[in-house]
Amino acid sequence: MQQLLNTALTGLTLGMVYAAFALALVLIWRSTRIVNFAQAPMAMATTFVALVVIDAGYGYWLGFAAALLSGLVLGAVLERLVIRPAEGGPEINAVILTLGLFIVLHGVAAVVFGNRYRSFPAPFGLRGFEVGGTTIALNGFGVFTIVSVLVVMGALVALFRFTDVGLRMRAAALDQEVARLLGVRVGHMLTLGWALAALVGSLAGLLIAGGSLVHPSYMDSVVVFGFVAAVLGGLDSPLGSVIGGLVLGVSLSFVSGYVGSQLVPLAALAILMLVLTLRPGGLFAHAPERRV
Known part of the structure; x- marks a missing residue:
């Protein structure tokens, strides 16, 4: 029974880590209609920014804030300088650019931060809680991960359902010409979408790194599971x-x-194939929206 409980709790924490990265992919898709394969190395780069701040003696939370801020800036800059020139062309062009960014960011991170494994701290304990004299597979950092993901999910739902900015972002992603005719500043909305997605991706990188080892490729496997x-x-x-x-x-x-x-x-492949066979748009997607 204890093994069953610990396996489920481990899966809960792991699932929230995947959900954090998936939220970044959902945000970039809803705001720009692009699947950003460079999301993982972008998050990796901002995690190393946090590590530099922490190693300099400024503490975890200042490093945490620096990572989120650098993610916001990095997303906006990449959209303006790399993705924006491909606007108006075939949609596959932007996707190919994100694949190119995946390679470039890995190379730059290896040169700037090095290829060695480095320990990344966690703000809360990594020892499992004790319940009735038994240690369970849930710790303080796991609770922090779960709460963080739920807060981000709620914020994104509120953004797209209840705010004018969210409506403008969706309009800019679905039909740029119509959005421009309605007075939406499409370029600004696309930049904002990339910036916010990079910020959420930075949070995912920090949650994945907490209490473990990081290196320029530590986020690569998360790309697959987060996308699934x-x-x-x-x-x-x-x-x-x-x-x-x-x-x-x-x-x-x-x-x-x-x-x-x-x-x-x-x-993971079997689960993906099963869902795509039975419900190609995903469990919660509406078919008319997924065909846009």
Whole structure:
């Protein structure tokens, strides 16, 4: 029974990590209609910014804030300098550019920060809580991760449903010409979408790095699982991305705990194929929106 509980709790925390990254993908998709494959190295770069600040003696929370701020700036700059020139062309051009950014950012990070593994601190304890004399697989940092993801999800839902800015961002992503005729400053909305997505991605990078080792490729595997989580829930749904992350995290935790860790990638592929076969738009996406 204890193993079952610990496996489920491990999957819960892992699922929230995947959900954090999936939320960044959902945000960039809803605001620009681009799947950003460079989201992981962007988050990695900002995590190293936080590590530089922390190693300089300024504390975890100042490094945390520096990472989020640098993510906001990095997203805006990349949209303006790299993605904006491809605006108006085939949509695949922007996707190819994000793949190029994936490679470039890895190379730049390796040159600037080095390739060695470095320890990244956590703001809360990594020892599991004790319940009835038994240590369970949930710790302070895990609770912080869960709360952070839920707060971000709520903020994104509120942004797109209840604010004029969210409505303008969606309009700019769906039909730029019509949006311009309605007075929407499309360029500003696209830049804002990239900036906010990079900020959420930076949070995901910090949550993944907490209490573990980081290097320029530490986020690479998260690209796959985060993308699967986003597709499971539907790329248009923040709530769906969180539920997709939870489904994926718990499922893979049970596969790893009871079958074998070597089958985790295969299990993720099987889950993705099953959902795409039964509901191609994802669990929470609306078909008319997914065809845009």
